[in-house]
Each structure stands twice: as C-alpha cells, then as structure tokens.
Amino acid sequence: MRRLLLLLMLWFPGSAGAQGAATLVADTVQLNGEDQLIASGNVEVFFEGNQLTASQIIYDQTSDTFEVTGPIFIKAADGTILTATTATLDPQLENGILQGARIVLDQQLQLAANQIDRRAGRYSQLYKSSATSCRVCGTGPPLWEIRAERVVHDLQEKQLYFRNATFHVRGVPLFWLPAMRLPDPTLDRATGFLVPMQRNTTQLGFGIKLPYFITLGDSRDLTVTPYVSPETRTLELTYRQAFLRGYIEANAAISDDTLQEENRSYIFARGNFDLNRDYKLAFDIEAVSDPAYLADYGYADKDRLDSAISLLRVADASLFQTRFIYYQTLRDGESNASLPPIIADINYEERFAPTFGGTLKYRASADLAHRYSNTDGAAGRDLARGGVAGAWQNSWVLPQGFVADAEIGVRTDFYVVQDDSAFAQNDLRLVPSAGVTLRWPMARQGAEGTTHLLEPTVSLGWAELYGGTPPNEDSTRTELDRANLYAISRYAGDDAVETGAQVAAGLTWTRYGAAGVTSSLSFGRIMRADAATGFTPSSGLDGQQSDWLVAGQLIAPGGFLIDARSLWDETDGLRVADSRINWQNDTLTLRANFLWLGPDAQEDRTGTKSEWTLSAESKLSETWSLDVDARYDLVTDRPVRAGIGLRWRNECVTVDVSASRRFTSSSTVESSTTFGLSGTIGGFSTGRAAGGIATGCGN
Numbered sequence: 001m002r003r004l005l006l007l008l009m010l011w012f013p014g015s016a017g018a019q020g021a022a023t024l025v026a027d028t029v030q031l032n033g034e035d036q037l038i039a040s041g042n043v044e045v046f047f048e049g050n051q052l053t054a055s056q057i058i059y060d061q062t063s064d065t066f067e068v069t070g071p072i073f074i075k076a077a078d079g080t081i082l083t084a085t086t087a088t089l090d091p092q093l094e095n096g097i098l099q100g101a102r103i104v105l106d107q108q109l110q111l112a113a114n115q116i117d118r119r120a121g122r123y124s125q126l127y128k129s130s131a132t133s134c135r136v137c138g139t140g141p142p143l144w145e146i147r148a149e150r151v152v153h154d155l156q157e158k159q160l161y162f163r164n165a166t167f168h169v170r171g172v173p174l175f176w177l178p179a180m181r182l183p184d185p186t187l188d189r190a191t192g193f194l195v196p197m198q199r200n201t202t203q204l205g206f207g208i209k210l211p212y213f214i215t216l217g218d219s220r221d222l223t224v225t226p227y228v229s230p231e232t233r234t235l236e237l238t239y240r241q242a243f244l245r246g247y248i249e250a251n252a253a254i255s256d257d258t259l260q261e262e263n264r265s266y267i268f269a270r271g272n273f274d275l276n277r278d279y280k281l282a283f284d285i286e287a288v289s290d291p292a293y294l295a296d297y298g299y300a301d302k303d304r305l306d307s308a309i310s311l312l313r314v315a316d317a318s319l320f321q322t323r324f325i326y327y328q329t330l331r332d333g334e335s336n337a338s339l340p341p342i343i344a345d346i347n348y349e350e351r352f353a354p355t356f357g358g359t360l361k362y363r364a365s366a367d368l369a370h371r372y373s374n375t376d377g378a379a380g381r382d383l384a385r386g387g388v389a390g391a392w393q394n395s396w397v398l399p400q401g402f403v404a405d406a407e408i409g410v411r412t413d414f415y416v417v418q419d420d421s422a423f424a425q426n427d428l429r430l431v432p433s434a435g436v437t438l439r440w441p442m443a444r445q446g447a448e449g450t451t452h453l454l455e456p457t458v459s460l461g462w463a464e465l466y467g468g469t470p471p472n473e474d475s476t477r478t479e480l481d482r483a484n485l486y487a488i489s490r491y492a493g494d495d496a497v498e499t500g501a502q503v504a505a506g507l508t509w510t511r512y513g514a515a516g517v518t519s520s521l522s523f524g525r526i527m528r529a530d531a532a533t534g535f536t537p538s539s540g541l542d543g544q545q546s547d548w549l550v551a552g553q554l555i556a557p558g559g560f561l562i563d564a565r566s567l568w569d570e571t572d573g574l575r576v577a578d579s580r581i582n583w584q585n586d587t588l589t590l591r592a593n594f595l596w597l598g599p600d601a602q603e604d605r606t607g608t609k610s611e612w613t614l615s616a617e618s619k620l621s622e623t624w625s626l627d628v629d630a631r632y633d634l635v636t637d638r639p640v641r642a643g644i645g646l647r648w649r650n651e652c653v654t655v656d657v658s659a660s661r662r663f664t665s666s667s668t669v670e671s672s673t674t675f676g677l678s679g680t681i682g683g684f685s686t687g688r689a690a691g692g693i694a695t696g697c698g699n
Helices: 293-297
Strands: 008-011 021-025 028-031 036-047 050-060 066-073 083-087 098-107 111-120 124-131 144-154 158-171 172-183 198-202 204-209 212-215 220-229 230-241 246-256 264-276 280-288 304-314 320-328 343-354 357-369 382-397 401-418 426-439 442-445 451-463 502-510 518-534 543-545 546-556 558-567 575-583 588-597 609-619 624-633 639-649 653-662 672-681
Touching: 066 098, 083 111, 111 144, 246 293, 264 293, 382 546, 518 672
Parallel strands: none
Antiparallel strands: 008 021, 021 036, 028 036, 036 050, 050 066, 066 083, 083 098, 098 111, 111 124, 124 144, 144 158, 158 172, 198 204, 198 672, 204 220, 212 220, 220 230, 230 246, 246 264, 264 280, 280 304, 304 320, 320 343, 343 357, 357 382, 382 401, 401 426, 426 451, 442 451, 451 502, 502 518, 518 543, 518 546, 546 558, 558 575, 575 588, 588 609, 609 624, 624 639, 639 653, 653 672
16 A cells, blocks of 8 residues: 555643644554554654654553554654664653663764663663664674663763673773763763873873863863872862853862972963953963973973953954063073063054044053062163054055055153163153155966066155153064064064164065965065164164065965065075965875074074974874974974874774973973873763764675
C-alpha cells in the first residue's frame, strides 16, 4: 500500500493541565476496540518539539502508553537523539523504557546500553552502558570509551553520573573508578576538575597541574590549580566575573620552590567597563615578587610591568582620555626609582568645521612623571606639564592634478621641574608652527590592466620655540618612517619639538597588477636649515639632513606579504633595517621578521644588534599539525629561544606535545628548557574543543 498520511489529534489524559495534542503519521492506522490504536509502516509521532519514528506503534488508552517496535529514532526538543529496538513510552515521549538503546548528546557524545529508563522527564538511567565520542566501526572497539555498570543522565543539571566505571583505550582497560561525574556536552559551566596538564622544565623538574573549576553563580567563577613538582609547590588562581556592562579577570600564583629561599608570587588583573555617556573605564594590575618568577614559570615574557587605570571617551568630533600608570622594571641594571615609575596624563581634543573652510582642532592636556629618587639629575627628576594647542588644516585639488595640504598651529606649555638643576624649575614656552605639503599623483594604465601610480611629494615646514627648553621625557625613541616623513614635528610626545625651517621630499611608486599583486616603493629624506640635536643617531633624524628612508611593500593573492624599511646614512651606510614576511594558505602559515640596528650609545647599544624571528604553523594532515618558532641572534651567532609544538586531533581526542628552550641568561634569569604534554577527550563539557576530523573505518 502506498503511504497514506493520517493526521490524528489524540488527546491524552496523562498530559495534565494543558492537555497537549500529539500528531501521528503512518501508512496504516486501525482501531482495536475502543481503547487501542495500532499504527504501522513509516510511523512518525510529533509532540511539543519531540519527534519519534518507528515501524509500529500501539497506543493503549487504558495504560496511556506507547508500545513501540523498532528500529526506533527519537529526537527530543533539546536536540538529544535516542535510538532503540523496542520501547514502552508515555505519550509525551519523556518517560518509559527503551531496549537496545543508544543516546547521542549534542551530536558529540553517544551512550549505548542494554536498557534505558527515562523517568520524570528528567533522568535517563542506562544499564550496562558505554560512552564515547569516537567513531564506532562495526563491532570493533572505539579509540576510547567509558564502560559502566550504570549511568544516570540528569537532563536538568546536564550531568552524567557513572557507577563502577572503567576507562578503555582500544578495548584495553586502563583504570577503574567506583563512581565519577562528568558534564554532558551541552553544559557551559559546572564545578569540577578540568583537564590535567604536565609541565617539565630543567629548573623545576617534572610537574603536574590539576585545575579545579568552581562556579560562583551565573556571572562569576574561580579556577584553582595546584602545580606540584620535585622543586616547587605552587597554587595558581584565576578569577573571572562578568557584569552587565563590563568584566574583570585576575590571574595569580604563589610558589614555594627551591630556586629562591622566600615565597614567590605574581598577580595580573584586568577589567573593562562601559559607563554612561559612552565613557569606557579600563584597568590592569601587574605585580611580581622577583624579576625571574614570570620567566621561570612561563607566566609571561615581559621585562617591564605596567599597572594602569584609564578613562576614555571617543565621539565623532572629540576625544577624552586620562591615564595613571605605574611601572615596575625587571631588567638588569635598571631601577624602579629612575624609570620614572609613575606616569599620569589627561587629554581632551575636539575638532569642528568653520564657515571659512577646513578643520579647526584644539587640545588641552597635562601630564606628570614622578621618580622616587631625590638625587639631582635625570635619575631623580620629577616633571609636570600642562598646555593647550590649536591648529587649522585644509586641503585643495589644484590645476594639473596637484594636491595641496596646509596646516597652521600654535601651542603653549607650562612646565614644573624638580630635582634637576640643569633645567629651570618653572618654564613657559610658546610654539607656533606652519606647514604645506604638495603632492602630484600621476597614474598610467599599463598592459593587461596593470596600473602604475607615481607620487612625488614635497613638504615645507616651520616651527619656532619661544621660552625655555624643558627636559625630554616622552620622546626619546622616535624613528624616521613613512608615517612621519612629511610631519612638521616627528617627536611622538609633547616635551620635545622640532624647530626651524625644513623641507621633506620623497617619491612613492605603486603598482596595481591585474592579477591582484600590489607593490610599492618609497624613498625620501629631510633637509633642515639648522641641525637637529634631540634625536639619537640611529633614529635617522639627527643632523641637518636626515638619513635616506627606503621602504617597500609587496602584497600578493594567497596571503603573501613583504614589508621592509631601511635608513641609510651617506657616510656610515646602513643604520637601521627591519622587515617582515608573511605567507599563508590552507595548510601552512609562515612568518619571519628581520631586524638590524647599528651602534648607538644614546640608546645604550654599544654594538650592532641583528636577529631573525621565525614562526610557522603547518597542517600536516587532517589530524596532525605542527607549530615552530625561533629567535636567532646573528651578532653572537647563537639562538635566543626556540619552540616546537605537535598536535594530534580527531573527532574525539586532542593531544598536545610541546618543547621550548630559552638560551639566554642574566643575573636574574637562567636559561631553561620546558616540555609540555596535555590532552582532552571530546564529548564532555571540558573537552568540546576536540571536535576535529573524524577518523575513518578501515576494512
């Protein structure tokens, strides 16, 4: 008989209160007396989001139950899938007994059992069951499974309770537990143990980390991680809390080890909050007991810590920002007292379009640099500055395709300097400035759709300083690059200003290839009426004439990028060179950075510095991936650090193996090697990240 669709609305007494309706679809339906309905052939039942398919269903009105003959397929409203050979169920498909059954949770974890009892619409009790998230091939054992005498699945709490459980790998039992609890894949957060981690270093020996996650409500949690090795007893803590308009996170640890006599500790905390009127509050706290602690335990790779709090508001035409920063140095030969350790600033900027054209901008700002030391000179100097500035800018397109940009500005600052007799204690200065830039972009269409753009540029600038010359605290490491070649002043901060007349000239050639390849080459230099004395030699900006800037970039389809910059002096030759190369496709990502710096006593560099930094990420196959990174010092001809990580991942298991070596050492940090091993099994809440490529089933 061809399929006959019958939609019968059956009202079941067991559905108290609302008396929900079920829909039945089958090839044939017949009534056996007044209280029994038999549906056969491609049977489907729908009830409040639940769906059941079977070969035959017998509904008995007296007992208000379904007798179902398989193969049975049930998809619950929450996405849970059950299969069975036979079943006795209530009309809501929530309670009953299933024989030869299997449950699939969140399309990840499958549990098979001789019998499943569903009770109270909440509990599923499985007898003589096995659980795995691996592909099951025929009658052979999966890669891993948990066999248990009994498993109870609490659908409300989303927990799995195992009794008399044994963990098997390829059918071989490895360990037994009388009872254990695991979260099901649909659970986001639950108190319990997380995946253990192994860490082995030459300084601390073989160690194990066993994190324990504690929920503190819907918006807070705490992770407590004991770390034990022959050389250390460490307790790590991570606290997180989410708010309606922000969050905070804190990471801390305390250690008792054999490397130092006293206890060691650190804390890193940060937070962000959205306040009223589009203000954003952010803070971070960084503190450590000793300079070597972060490197010894692999918590961070920093040689200066900064704790800060800031308030920021960005609008269409205005910017407000204020910050307070405290620095802690971890470098050899550098003291906190002379950094300076305390920096504070406040800044407000606004712009608007006047009726006569262009853009008017004004700015009010103040900053403070405080040192603990009271010695006379740079090591003990305290400085405070407050000032206002205004500028007008405009652009024009001139005949013959010339583009002109003009800027006129003035700023005034008041300084208070203490503990440095080389500078006046109070100083007021006025700095007017003006500049004009003329560009002549010329384009030509080449063969096969290639476009060439040639843009010669000349910039004239002038600035003068009236009043005293304050100490330079915020602009000590400025360098010439493509972004500041045509600026009036190239100092990054407020304390120092380029003065006098100057001319900057340059040329940029850009090629847009028809195949999607874009390349550019820029060069230029600065010529001044008077020599600049505030820049370091390797900045490329000192003297009456700057170094030649040569920079280029190549971008190709498929993720290939080359970006390079160099500074050339007519007498000394190459001063600075830095470049980066990136290339990536579906299976491989390569990154390389090269740096070359000439000697510069003003930057505490007595010799040449040159090094390569390399990293690669490769997808070797559907299950294997490899990561490597290295940093090599070309001057000393020895590595600085190196690391390798290997991952194997399929649909149910992830295993990570890593090794890293820090070759350099100092008076506070020793060279060391670290080995790591970690793994997760998929299908449970803590292992959901596994979910890789499913392994195939061989013949």
